[in-house]
Amino acid sequence: MPILTIKNLSIHFYTPKGVRKAVDRxxxxxxxxxxxxxxxxxxSGKSTLALGIMRLINYPxxxxxxxxxxxEENILKMSExxxxxxxxxxxxxxxFQGSMNGxxxxxxxxxxxREVMEIHGYNGDYDKRIKELLxxxxxxxxxxxxxxxxxxxxxxxxxxxxxxxxxxxxILICDEPTTALDVITQAKILNLLKKLKKELNLSIIFITHxxxxxxxxxxxxxxxxxxxxxxxxxxxxxxxxxKHPYTQLLMEAIADINKDYIxxxxxxxxxxxxxxxxxxxSNRCPFAMDICKKKEPELKRLDGDRYxxxxxx
Amino acid sequence: MNKTVSAxxxxxxxxxxxxxxxxGLIGVIMILFFVALSIYAxxxxxxxxxQWENSIYWETYPKNAMPYWMSYFNxxxxxxxxxxxxxxxxxxxxxxxxxxxxxxxxxxxxEMAPTDVVFYIKTNSPIESIQILWIKPDGTNITLxxxxxxxxSDLITYSSSIDSYITEQIGYVxxxxxxxxxxxxLFGYEGKGLLNGTIEKGLYRISITIVTSPNTxxxxxxxxxxxxxxxxxxxxxxxxxxxxxxxxGFPNALEIGLLTSIISVIGGVIIGGISGFLGxxxxxxxxWVTLVILVLPALPFLVVLSYIMRPNLILEAxxxxxxxxxxxxxxxxxxxxxxxxxTYVEADKVLGIPSYRTFFTHFLPRxxxxxxxxxxxxxxxxxxxxxxxxxxxxxxxxxxTWGSILNSAESNLAAVNGWWWWILFPGxxxxxxxxxxxxxxxxxxxxxxxxx
Numbered sequence: 001m002p003i004l005t006i007k008n009l010s011i012h013f014y015t016p017k018g019v020r021k022a023v024d025r026x027x028x029x030x031x032x033x034x035x036x037x038x039x040x041x042x043x044s045g046k047s048t049l050a051l052g053i054m055r056l057i058n059y060p061x062x063x064x065x066x067x068x069x070x071x072e073e074n075i076l077k078m079s080e081x082x083x084x085x086x087x088x089x090x091x092x093x094x095x096f097q098g099s100m101n102g103x104x105x106x107x108x109x110x111x112x113x114r115e116v117m118e119i120h121g122y123n124g125d126y127d128k129r130i131k132e133l134l135x136x137x138x139x140x141x142x143x144x145x146x147x148x149x150x151x152x153x154x155x156x157x158x159x160x161x162x163x164x165x166x167x168x169x170x171i172l173i174c175d176e177p178t179t180a181l182d183v184i185t186q187a188k189i190l191n192l193l194k195k196l197k198k199e200l201n202l203s204i205i206f207i208t209h210x211x212x213x214x215x216x217x218x219x220x221x222x223x224x225x226x227x228x229x230x231x232x233x234x235x236x237x238x239x240x241x242x243k244h245p246y247t248q249l250l251m252e253a254i255a256d257i258n259k260d261y262i263x264x265x266x267x268x269x270x271x272x273x274x275x276x277x278x279x280x281x282s283n284r285c286p287f288a289m290d291i292c293k294k295k296e297p298e299l300k301r302l303d304g305d306r307y308x309x310x311x312x313x
Numbered sequence: 314m315n316k317t318v319s320a321x322x323x324x325x326x327x328x329x330x331x332x333x334x335x336x337g338l339i340g341v342i343m344i345l346f347f348v349a350l351s352i353y354a355x356x357x358x359x360x361x362x363x364q365w366e367n368s369i370y371w372e373t374y375p376k377n378a379m380p381y382w383m384s385y386f387n388x389x390x391x392x393x394x395x396x397x398x399x400x401x402x403x404x405x406x407x408x409x410x411x412x413x414x415x416x417x418x419x420x421x422x423x424e425m426a427p428t429d430v431v432f433y434i435k436t437n438s439p440i441e442s443i444q445i446l447w448i449k450p451d452g453t454n455i456t457l458x459x460x461x462x463x464x465x466s467d468l469i470t471y472s473s474s475i476d477s478y479i480t481e482q483i484g485y486v487x488x489x490x491x492x493x494x495x496x497x498x499l500f501g502y503e504g505k506g507l508l509n510g511t512i513e514k515g516l517y518r519i520s521i522t523i524v525t526s527p528n529t530x531x532x533x534x535x536x537x538x539x540x541x542x543x544x545x546x547x548x549x550x551x552x553x554x555x556x557x558x559x560x561x562g563f564p565n566a567l568e569i570g571l572l573t574s575i576i577s578v579i580g581g582v583i584i585g586g587i588s589g590f591l592g593x594x595x596x597x598x599x600x601w602v603t604l605v606i607l608v609l610p611a612l613p614f615l616v617v618l619s620y621i622m623r624p625n626l627i628l629e630a631x632x633x634x635x636x637x638x639x640x641x642x643x644x645x646x647x648x649x650x651x652x653x654x655x656t657y658v659e660a661d662k663v664l665g666i667p668s669y670r671t672f673f674t675h676f677l678p679r680x681x682x683x684x685x686x687x688x689x690x691x692x693x694x695x696x697x698x699x700x701x702x703x704x705x706x707x708x709x710x711x712x713x714t715w716g717s718i719l720n721s722a723e724s725n726l727a728a729v730n731g732w733w734w735w736i737l738f739p740g741x742x743x744x745x746x747x748x749x750x751x752x753x754x755x756x757x758x759x760x761x762x763x764x765x
Binding site for chain 1: 657665679
């Protein structure tokens, strides 16, 4: 039984230009102790999906349909208070791209972690827990007494991970947690997350546009394009044998030192307020057929855990 | 290492940044000096401020005297008041009345007669009659008497006696009987040229005879030969020393300036901060209210309100604060809008921190440096506004302010009469008291927002 199940989730933004379908009928499953990677280019709705899980979609955005089950409990049906008391940060925590800037500059790291623990009613010795957390993310205990500006970006990101782990969550949503960091720090953070996953039996949703990075950590992989899932399946299988043309092109776009140029994908992602009739990738797809422009493909199951949304299969 | 860091935070950090900056240091020293003067004024002269409007209290002071240090330029024409005293002798005593005699001697070598002569005799029961014999160096004498004897009497009190003396000497009624003319009559050579400005130099003798009820004691007696120079900053037409007035104005100016500035900055920052923090329709509504109050013409509005309400010091501060908070609200709102989009404010949402808590703990601290800088910078504005209202005659009751001194200077035509000290010094003080706040404000602003 998956710990987190998303069924048919749609998140729309009601803008003056029209309804933008940022997340369109997405299904997702996350098992205990598993890392699910979500990849896709900018604007494909990855972060909106993450914010949707945290119930942080603000006006003009709205969750129009779908269910999110955490341990068989629909968290979208909960009242805001209930969600804050039971789920937020206690069960599902989140780190994001800018989370190294997520500390208020005028307070010490330790005090900010303590504040979160106080708000969510942690019972236990705060000081001991803060030290424990900092050790967990391989930071010195003295960091608790420092101000954010005294730490490097990587250290702050670790400190934020410590804050995310403060209340022993079961799910950690990482929304591009390493994007703003250099490769060495990226590797360290990634190894840290791997270690934490193993030690704490964490379930992680890892969102990034960096497929190379994702291959290091993810067990399952979801490829998103223009708000919808294009392909999903076992991480290794997708890397070895990408089925969807978008996945294939995405893999080819990974920088390689042996190639003298990076192959991009020509064209632009369609306007989310004005999606084409057929497949949403049809205008850029090198294999586009007639049917692609007319009818939208379903997410078809190939074998086992492998799904692809393409008329080729 | 942690210790050095924590020592550099909070109040200490502010003090350090201000003192390290040269203009900030000068500002701090000036403010400390002003505060010391205010404390001195409050502790030593609080009774004087109650008497400020009471003209009898200032009777023994010279009127319209220029600053005493002016006498260094012309010691024979500009001089300070001299007070002489004597031991009273009883010359007749009975069970119906007592007669005292007071004999004074003094030498006069100046080129000018005193501006006035004031006789001050303090007794424990009313004086029934008083007669003054004024003997000039050449032996000629005048007798001064009055029908209504009082304990403090100047030459105007005896103007009928002196007027008839002048008329007798020069042959016609003098055109004006100012105390200056009367004094000239007492010091000039007898004859046609009594009032032509020449002064008899030498030993003068005054003999005062007073009749009192029996068992009366003379507690104090003095004759003031009023000079035309007094104190550091001179005196006004009522004899009130300008330096004392300036001293008494200090605590009021500082108090009302700081109070107004603090109230309006705190109000402005909180309202502007909330407005920028919340955004949306609340923001629009609050911003609209802010702008409406901002465009109210402050001075006419304050004049009308002060006239209707006759406020005390605190109410006046509140009134001015009510009209000046929008300035700070607008600046705070714009800062708030940028802080609102900082990652850590958004992170608070993810963390599930309630928004009121985000506002007070993570949001307002970012606005404090701004608030402190603008509190300091707002003081001069507030002081000037208060002094302006005082100048227009709307001083809070019972307060001595520099504006009210300027107001009386204006209504007594100080500028026309050339009593420059009455206008210059209070005016300079208003500027002077503003300077350190601006310097400190700039020092903080520089420390907080950077820049040259």
